[in-house]
Amino acid sequence: MIQDTIAEIKNPALSIQDLCVYYDQNKAVKNVSVDIKKNTVTAIMGPSGCGKSTLLRALNRMHELYDNIRTEGKVLIHDQNIYDVPAIKLRRQMGMVFQRPNPFPTMSIYENVIAGYKLNGIRLKKGEKDEVVERSLRDVALWDEVKDTLHKKGTFLSGGQQQRLCIARALAFGPEIILMDEPTSALDPIATSKVEDLLVKLKENYTIILVTHNMTQAARISDYSLFMYLGELVEYGKTKNMFTNPIDPRTEQYLTGKFG
């Protein structure tokens, strides 16, 4: 494995150390170690089935919801292992955005944004709620489009709007890190470019880890890239360097479209 920039990352937002994930006996993520830099977009790339989603979902301990999945290794956030804090507390520090937009269909746009508070039993005053909703929707550039229909169901929005709503929902609780699993793969090019612009803007305040199939997307918006193959971390470095001068032959093959 080649890590040309690992040494440069001081005070990482997240330090993944020797992480392994097993589905029953099948090892889907193999001893991955990587430091994620604060306030950057880090792209996770690789061919289908290489373990991108599996790695991402280990970071907010999503795998614990399923009995057949086992995780080994450490992930440090502020020098504390995520497996040593309660999962609920951890998940509030890490927002997650899924591949398919999934606003809660029984809730309005407004309720979707503050769902994190509701789910955690945190009562806010009306004024505070309004503030959180407006700020989060402004963050995702959705406010102007929905400010008059806040109390309509979120599922009436277009796919791209729904996805931005889901990002707003993830932001509302003030996470430090946002995990995104191919957040634009269900969107059309215009909606995709809106979300991409948004991510570039969001990294001022958040650290974003983005799984993507789309190499041009990774090239456009990510600062660091991580290339995985068959569960292993093959190459990690500044996106610019990796795209212009990949070190591992497998990375080069992937980037030139030989597989994937």
Place this chain on the structure above:
Amino acid sequence: MNSDKITKLVLSLGSFILIIVAAGMVYSLVVGSIPAFKTFGFQFIFSNNWDPTSGKENYGALPFIAGTLISSILALLISLPLSFSTSLFLGEYFKGTRVARILSTLVDLLAGIPSIVYGLWGFYVLRPLMIELGIGSQGFGVFTASVILAIMIIPYATSLSNEIISMVPNDLKEAAYSLGATRLEVIQTVTIPNAHSGIIAGYILSFGRALGETMAVTMLIGNSNKVPDSLFGTGNSMASVIANQFGEADGLKLSALIAIGLLLFVITALVNALGKLIIKKMQ
């Protein structure tokens, strides 16, 4: 004629016969009940006097309507907590596990037991228990019948709500977990709100089943032709009075029984239509 046409003909003939049979049933129910409605008018539905003594014959369906509705509603209330928790157990907590598979097979098995067997069990096990608990000297009554009815409808309510609960999309639940929700919070804010109309429809359909249930009720409700004095008193139900008195009835009494049959048919059809409507709206 090619085989396609023949198939089509045979199939449409089949459905046609089915429609004729159903229409014929409704028709004969209506025709059969005309004498009763002619004699008593709408009073038939609201009168609680059931007196077959010849000369001063009078028939009112209220005792049976009341018995059917009370026992079915009570059965629904008794079965609700049990089937609700079972369906959450099957569709959420233990979804896809072996325990859930075994339990859900058992629940389905309950649905397949003939109602006469429930009646027997109620008669020989439940009734003595009621006597011991001091509910009526004989242990018969609306409450006893309701308990049996409750057990009988649990499988219906459970398997439908279980199905609906397990259909709640996983990505919604994961979204809630990713926001830091606990399992209970996920159930309260995602699972149940997304499944609630289906769950309600399940209860309405099982209520519909309770309304028409005959054998087990007749063996336990006490078969007294009056509006029950209390939940623990004896009474009779629409299906049960028909089953019991049909054999020796003729003339006006027969017509009264047929009229009760028609009413039962209408009530059950309405309840089922409501349940189906809710399910349809959900999809």
